[in-house]
Amino acid sequence: MAYQITIRNTGHRFTAEQGQTVLQAALAADLVLPYGCRDGACGSCKGRLVEGQFDYGSYSQKALSDQDKGNGYALFCQGKPLSDIVIEAREVRKAGDIQVRTLPARVHRIERPCDDVAILYLKLPANERLQFIPGQYLDILLRDGARRSFSMGNAPHDEEFVQLHVRHVPGGSFTDHVFGKMKERDILRLEAPLGTFYLREESAKPIVFVASGTGFAPIKSIIESAFRKASGRPMTLYWGGRRPRDLYMNEIPVHWATEHPGLRYVPVISEALPEDAWTGRTGLVHRAVMEDFPDLSGHQVYACGVPVMVDAARRDFTALCGLPEEDFFCDSFTTAADKAAGG
Template identity: 50%
Template sequence: MSVKVTLSPSGNQFQCHEEDTILEGAHKEGIILPFGCRSGACGSCKGKVIEGLLDRGEYQSSALNDEEIAQGYALLCCAKPISEVTIEIRQVNGMKDIQIKKLPCRVESIVKPNHDVAILKLKLPAQEKFEFLAGQYIDFLLKDGKKRSFSLANAPHETGILELHIRNYPGGSFSQYVFNELKEKTILRFEGPLGTFFLREDSDKPIVFMAGATGFAPIKGIIESARHKGITRPMTLYWGVRSKQDLYYNELVQSWVDENFNFIPVLSEPLEEDEWQGRTGLVHEAILADYPDLSDYQVYACGAPIMVESGFNTFTQTRGLPEDEFYSDPFTPSVDNKRTT
């Protein structure tokens, strides 16, 4: 049994089988909708039900609150249609030829630039073609059947190698494994590329990037890819961390600064020994202070959900940023296959 789903404003339609979520049903028909965690934790796939009934499934209240439900919103990675439905959501272009694969990889190197970040580089099979868009992520496929998701930190033109930035979360089983047990030449398996966090190249609007901690990883890939392609749109990166040591790629980012790119690090808890003379506080508040009007900008945000949500709410409600020009990849704790970094 299947149910017809209509998307607005595109008018595209597809049949969604009863065992599939709306997101799964759309992807099976080659229709790409925004998504991130695929487990009801990040809110990237939020759509508004215009007509019809659906079962919203199980999700985290931080990703979909009661007020949004009352307005008709649902998370399409969890929701299943009960009747024919019409859903308002923007579709994603630019991913038509990207194939999701399951592949082995070999740990090429593990570098720890500070106390709680590991930069992992993975070597792909020599004869395997793996295409992705800068900013997407992969899922490690673990032996116990669980998955752990990490953003790709390198650009697609760097073939044969994948770069990941892994933060050492207290109690995080996979991050503890990476920091304490994982060795070079270990073989791992992953699935990808996944996610719809990537640069929309059909726009010429200036860009504000907002990164929190290792949320810098996919943004690094996006910026390096844009520079490689010769994209000259004005870009400003705000990177929010606790103290100076957390700016683990500071020298690299400083080397990007030119007439088209600006870098503003923001420390929330600078140490006395940092002798910090730069910006302090919360990263989204630094952006608010610098931009009285974001109506002609795009914002790309990656980091903790509270940072992403605060940015979206304040930028759209007080600075005129169009909701459909805010692109995000909120990281969620690594529990039950939720999105991490």
């Protein structure tokens, strides 16, 4: 049985076929609602269920608490209508002409800039190119039907290789493979492009980027594209890691900051050891932002990396620094463990 979904705040209407989530139905109708993990773990797709019967699906309490649910919220990547429904979504966009495709890719080169990060350079078949909006991610499709998400670290114009920055999650089946048996010339299957973590170009507000660890990858893609477009919006990048070596491409933003007066770069280290001889900023990366920007009310923030950082940034920037919720954009690098936590 098909049900009609109405988005109250925009007037869009579309149909969900039997068993489709709200997000799947919207995408099938060429409408993009905000989303990240599509796994009930990150909370990016949270919106209001205004009217109708609903199957909330399976999700983590961190992404949707009982209190959220009591206040009328639902996760649209998991929830399925059981009647015609009316919802409110934070943002609705037309899909545009970039199609999500499945492609093979060959592992051309693997670099290991530090112990727990691998940079994969993937080569697509001749005459194929990956169209995407800077900041988006792809899914690696595994043989058992599982998928693993990684953000493109190259800008779309830098198209010779698709670059992925992969952090090793000990005990994780795919990243254990990347750090163990994966070798150059291996073939992967990809689905791309995915996600809504990209620059809102219609805004002129100054931008604060906050990355932790490999959360640098999509931000690198966004910033390199912004330079190419000469966007002119002032940008400040905070990149956090435990030790200086966690900022595995530090020379790149250092170079950007010398070449581009519109970009300021602040590396932040939380657990430096004496042998690191670290003299820069210390502490949690989102706290460094708050020290420098006690008032974020006129900014847009793009945060990416481990869920604990992204969640703290969203909570503290909106509650303590006056950042409007609609000016906070993120990709939270959730794993199976986050979905399982309190699910």
